[in-house]
Amino acid sequence: MKISTKQAHFSSPLYLESGRILEPYTIAYETYGELNEEKNNAILVCHALSGSHHAAGIYEGDKKAGWWDGLIGNGKAIDTQRYFVICANVIGGCFGSTGPMSQNYPSQELFRLKFPVITIKDMIRSQMHLLSYLGIYKLKAIIGGSMGGMQALQFGVDYPNLSEHIISLAATYATRPWTIAFNKVAMEAIRRDPRFANGKYAKDAFRQEGLDGLAIGRIAGHISYLSPHSMDKKFGRNYVSNDGLFELFGRYEVERYMEYNTANFSRFFDPLSYLYIIKAINTFNLSRGYDSLHDAISRIKAKTHLISFSSDYLFFPEEMEHIARMMKQNDQDVFYQEIKSDYGHDAFLVEIDRFENTIKEILAN
């Protein structure tokens, strides 16, 4: 499968929900498959907090595939032989789209903490501009999980005529304090890390030795992506030890997992970007700008598919169910499914085999 990685540069202003303006700005994106002549086979994929526009395929010389490669590709549920798939790095991100480490034109400085607050609405507005740039005015589907699922829902509310299908996995209608509290660990750990230097660190300062604050915040993140049961299954009380003698002297398997994954992450993800994106997650509230949640949700015209995971401890099934119930009462076209899973919130990334058929059927109809 051919991966086409590009950047779109916009000289027109991006009006942000906060009242501030980004001008100019850039969106990095990838596409897979071919846009047909009618331009009606496009599917927009939205990424989550730790994702990027690299949703599928393997870069030359790389080992790891894109974050939803199991779902997107030739003959897969999102079949790139039939569909033209687009995935954009969110505004505020650190993989090529304009973010806090971008130049604050016309000055020569980087934005850093002068970067404006970004919201989920801003993320989707900038993707609307990307779609126009690509000459696409109608989508077959918008799909995403977690923060990607928030974007899919927000698209449905803000641009009701854009997409035939909205598919949102492991998301919610408004971020609860539970999630804000998990994000708070990262915020404080990053903010208080002396090497973060109030955002004045050198670009790429953490490529070799990641920022501790981000790694620490990420441990809290990983807790919320798993669940008590998934951890029992994955790690139990197993330990790794230097001497193998006695559990008292060992590090637990779960501790090693946290160390390894978070150290890795803190070397490639920019901490300022992380702060801005978790803020966007915290402020997510479908009803903002509308009279009520009911008012917001009533605007949705797309066929809406809500998928939750039974063991999701970050965005609980009841949250997606709440949206489904509201839409049913409104006689809107909604399908809700709670998938039994032991993998926690991460299920939307790792248990693709549990929902790929659902996605396939949605797109086939």
Add this chain to the structure above:
Amino acid sequence: MKISTKQAHFSSPLYLESGRILEPYTIAYETYGELNEEKNNAILVCHALSGSHHAAGIYEGDKKAGWWDGLIGNGKAIDTQRYFVICANVIGGCFGSTGPMSQNYPSQELFRLKFPVITIKDMIRSQMHLLSYLGIYKLKAIIGGSMGGMQALQFGVDYPNLSEHIISLAATYATRPWTIAFNKVAMEAIRRDPRFANGKYAKDAFRQEGLDGLAIGRIAGHISYLSPHSMDKKFGRNYVSNDGLFELFGRYEVERYMEYNTANFSRFFDPLSYLYIIKAINTFNLSRGYDSLHDAISRIKAKTHLISFSSDYLFFPEEMEHIARMMKQNDQDVFYQEIKSDYGHDAFLVEIDRFENTIKEILAN
């Protein structure tokens, strides 16, 4: 009610589960009420991670009462007019018992990271010595919540003839990776804080400005002590703002709560002690040293009362239920109650009115 705060100094060795020895060592403790002549009216109260031997009453000139003052006192569920109540600071603690910031005799140095690993078994063994020192060989009850509940259970297993009643709240039979992961945030945040200086900080270095690492770790702790629902009730999506204009610029109520509580905590709790105590919680496993959990639990002779809270997201009700089921199958004298609560793990501290009658009845029979 009279509070008697004391220290007991032991010159005999304390043999630790790790094989190491503490000699000499000190246990700080408080007592409330009077020991009767028969010495059969004593109740031992065991404290949790962030607690101390100051379980009840208010020190002169102080405003805040002991951590279980609602339960312990004249005419209260644990009635100090009838019972002699003892609460000891755990070994490894930082409120007067020997811990990592104590002198490593015969050297003039403090232990710091040379302090031996401490376990729940070690905590209770040292309390056994305190009881002998007080001339008490039989207890009316041993009671505790969370890590205190672990101690109560371990007493029941290791010293089956010591107490008539074991009352364990919001605890478990073995710490699951879910809890170890929450503790991992604190471990890494403390360990990597430059001011922690690998444990070589000056005594009382953090009285004015608490250690960031401890405060950050404590945010993760507070998440685990609450629950999604308790946070919804307590904070919702309310925000505190400098200008009151728009939620985007505000800090959420839940964020302020985390900042305030953790900053405070990091000024009075010693970070090395914190590391040692969470390690003790991580390594807690009732079955260690026995053939199996069943073998360990079968040893209990006391009337055992297990109380869990429906919304406990740290030690889930199913964990206490597991012990109860095993004991019932063994025809052991066990009572299990799951209390409906919206307060999460913290319920054992804040919803005393939900279980004080149960405690009163247990002690009356």
